[in-house]
Amino acid sequence: MTMLVKICGISDVAGLEAVRAAGAEMCGLVFFPPSPRALTPAQAAALSAAMPGGPQRVGLFVDPADALIETVLAALHLDMIQLHGEETPARCAEIREKFGRPVMKALGIASAADLDALAAYAPAVDCFLLDAKAPPGAPLPGGNAAPFDWTLTAGRSIPRPWLLAGGLTPENVAQAIAASGAPGVDVSSGVEAARGVKDPARIAAFVAAAKAA
Numbered sequence: 554m555t556m557l558v559k560i561c562g563i564s565d566v567a568g569l570e571a572v573r574a575a576g577a578e579m580c581g582l583v584f585f586p587p588s589p590r591a592l593t594p595a596q597a598a599a600l601s602a603a604m605p606g607g608p609q610r611v612g613l614f615v616d617p618a619d620a621l622i623e624t625v626l627a628a629l630h631l632d633m634i635q636l637h638g639e640e641t642p643a644r645c646a647e648i649r650e651k652f653g654r655p656v657m658k659a660l661g662i663a664s665a666a667d668l669d670a671l672a673a674y675a676p677a678v679d680c681f682l683l684d685a686k687a688p689p690g691a692p693l694p695g696g697n698a699a700p701f702d703w704t705l706t707a708g709r710s711i712p713r714p715w716l717l718a719g720g721l722t723p724e725n726v727a728q729a730i731a732a733s734g735a736p737g738v739d740v741s742s743g744v745e746a747a748r749g750v751k752d753p754a755r756i757a758a759f760v761a762a763a764k765a766a
């Protein structure tokens with residue numbers, strides 16, 4: 554089975570080219586201003602236009618108003634919408650229906666009980682991203698280089714396709730896949746040279762390690 558790989562927080566052409574060259578299926582474009590990886594719709598449109606084709610474009614939003622999604626979709630094509638806030642199942646379904654894009658819902662996981670929430674979301678979304686819960690007071694709900702206990706998902710039936718995220722790196726991704734049973738992985742901080750600055754060599758190493766796992 555193909556291991557799906559998403560590299561999140563791409564903000565320049567070198568990063569996008571590295572994702573394409575490495576063979577990752579998806580890249581994430583962040584539309585959440587507090588993030589060091591955030592893009593304006595115009596910046597994202599220019600970046601995406603610099604490389605027609607290539608990885609699927611996933612737009613990352615945090616509790617977005619409809620107007621923001623509308624503005625982004627008017628500026629560039631998105632293949633998928635990632636919701637990384639406190640969106641309810643009803644809000645996920647509304648966004649999926651209104652904007653006609655597959656929805657990936659991110660959920661913070663700290664204990665086995667957190668996985669119980671997946672059942673309520675399953676009818677409203679196309680896939681899940683299971684990330685560590687943000688540390689208390691963290692300014693970002695994700696992208697914090699924090700892992701969760703990978704064994705929590707081992708042997709669990711996850712009711713949609715899913716990606717593992719949180720603190721993954723080229724060095725630990727194979728171990729994370731083996732421990733969690735994840736069919737796909739997503740990374741941001743672990744492939745950066747500095748916060749918000751992607752490192753093409755680490756992107757290549759991450760994708761190679763994930764695909765070989």
Ligand SMILES: O=C(O)c1ccccc1N[C@@H]1O[C@H](COP(=O)(O)O)[C@@H](O)[C@H]1O
Binds near residue numbers: 698742
């Ligand atoms: O990357 C961000 O800046 C970000 C901001 C707000 C919500 C989510 C964000 N990133 C997502 O979090 C996961 C895990 O990140 P990391 O690898 O631990 O740094 C990342 O894959 C993105 O999907």
